[in-house]
Amino acid sequence: MKAAQAAVAYRERLLHLPVGVTMTRDELMMRVNTVLPEAGEAPETALDTLIASVEKGLVNSSSPRYFGFVVGGSTPVSAAADWLTAVWNQNAQVYATSPSASIIEEVVARWILELLDLPKQAGVGFVTGTQMAHFTALAIARNAVLQQYGWDGVANGLQGAPYIQIICGECCHATLHTAIHMIGLGNNNVRVVPADGEGRMDLAAFQQTLADCAGPTIVCVQAGNVNTGAFDPIDRIIALSQKKGAWVHVDGAFGLWAGTSPRFKHLVAGIEKADSWATDAHKWLNVPYDSGMVIVRAADAFSDFKAGRCAYAGPADTSHRDGSQWTPENSRRARAFVLYAALRSLGRQGVQQIIENCCDMACFFASELSGIPGARILNQVILNQVLCRIELPGVADLDGFNAAVAARIQQEGVCWMGTTRWDGQTALRISVSNWATRREDVAQSVQSIIRAVDQLKPVENLPDGRSGG
Numbered sequence: 001m002k003a004a005q006a007a008v009a010y011r012e013r014l015l016h017l018p019v020g021v022t023m024t025r026d027e028l029m030m031r032v033n034t035v036l037p038e039a040g041e042a043p044e045t046a047l048d049t050l051i052a053s054v055e056k057g058l059v060n061s062s063s064p065r066y067f068g069f070v071v072g073g074s075t076p077v078s079a080a081a082d083w084l085t086a087v088w089n090q091n092a093q094v095y096a097t098s099p100s101a102s103i104i105e106e107v108v109a110r111w112i113l114e115l116l117d118l119p120k121q122a123g124v125g126f127v128t129g130t131q132m133a134h135f136t137a138l139a140i141a142r143n144a145v146l147q148q149y150g151w152d153g154v155a156n157g158l159q160g161a162p163y164i165q166i167i168c169g170e171c172c173h174a175t176l177h178t179a180i181h182m183i184g185l186g187n188n189n190v191r192v193v194p195a196d197g198e199g200r201m202d203l204a205a206f207q208q209t210l211a212d213c214a215g216p217t218i219v220c221v222q223a224g225n226v227n228t229g230a231f232d233p234i235d236r237i238i239a240l241s242q243k244k245g246a247w248v249h250v251d252g253a254f255g256l257w258a259g260t261s262p263r264f265k266h267l268v269a270g271i272e273k274a275d276s277w278a279t280d281a282h283k284w285l286n287v288p289y290d291s292g293m294v295i296v297r298a299a300d301a302f303s304d305f306k307a308g309r310c311a312y313a314g315p316a317d318t319s320h321r322d323g324s325q326w327t328p329e330n331s332r333r334a335r336a337f338v339l340y341a342a343l344r345s346l347g348r349q350g351v352q353q354i355i356e357n358c359c360d361m362a363c364f365f366a367s368e369l370s371g372i373p374g375a376r377i378l379n380q381v382i383l384n385q386v387l388c389r390i391e392l393p394g395v396a397d398l399d400g401f402n403a404a405v406a407a408r409i410q411q412e413g414v415c416w417m418g419t420t421r422w423d424g425q426t427a428l429r430i431s432v433s434n435w436a437t438r439r440e441d442v443a444q445s446v447q448s449i450i451r452a453v454d455q456l457k458p459v460e461n462l463p464d465g466r467s468g469g
């Protein structure tokens, strides 16, 4: 009861809370860093302590004025379904541990494929996020491309295996590199294709790199760059790769959702011809962390994960879904309950509206920002991402100035945005990914940026030589 009340009160206050934190690490640590209690305290007391201890250190990223990284909010219904998931405490490992979790996974998998317009027969695993989706998909890809050359990766691993070529774009997400070394392929072995000014793989350079590759090959493409929102020329890359028998994996953490809107569908044209896809629900679908999906065209390739488990789970029974056969994990939270509630409450139209509204708000942001003296938009705003750099005359260290502007904005608390490095320069990165962001949120946030710039801009010299103050 107490937790439910505290949760409801938090959501009600969310719009009025400073978006960023209001305590330093030391202050936060002072509140929580006690000795391990010898005797336990009453559950209610422990909860009170928890709430009081962490509140000031929460980044209120479900606020419609949170524009940091690429972070979704959580819709009320998805947050509520998440509480129930915790209370029901189902293990989504096998059918026997939770028949409901199993059938909901089946249905949500089908819905997701329909919604994202991916092949109907593809397999879907419910993982923590795109990082794990990459890891899972690339482990499957590795075994599949080795199989083409007569090598059994599940039985023999990489010891003595044929060399695998991996191609990534220069602006690919860091999580791909993490996945690549975790599956044993090594980051030094990645062939990096140069990108254009928007972060898209250069097609001619890709073609050349691919021509150099012989043997098992994996190509990673990006749908939605975290800085610019740009898409690699996916259609062409897939066509070229398939001629060589290469596996194509798509990083579509948020960009894959562009396909749910007729206005942005062209960005993902041809994407359904890839071999695997990684995406997040905790970004653009606005469900609570952690929720991602790994999707593989050849659904039976997921059997790689069953290989070691036969003795434990018994022979595969295809009359039902065992969740753990679709992810590297064994025991696991029943994440699909939340997705089911979210998709029921939004419907196809609701999802489309979130995507389109975020993109509209990003355009509005960009046009308002261009009115600020010295502000320059660095990217083509084609989706939900805006890069803005403030370049005032008389500022020697523009990188430092832009970092200071972001820090001032965060401190003020009206909105939250961070910085990134783009084209060798520091810029404000604005990602509009929240279901609830409206024009007035953008307008208030632009005012906050203007205030930060005004407070930090160099004092102009007055005509008579005195310094103004």
Ligand SMILES: *Cc1c(COP(=O)(O)O)cnc(C)c1O
Pocket (backbone or CB within 6 Å): 070, 128, 129, 130, 131, 132, 173, 175, 223, 224, 225, 226, 251, 252, 253, 254, 280, 292
């Ligand atoms: C967020 C993101 C990732 C990583 O996703 P996680 O859910 O944090 O694991 C990978 N690629 C892109 C393009 C992203 O935006």
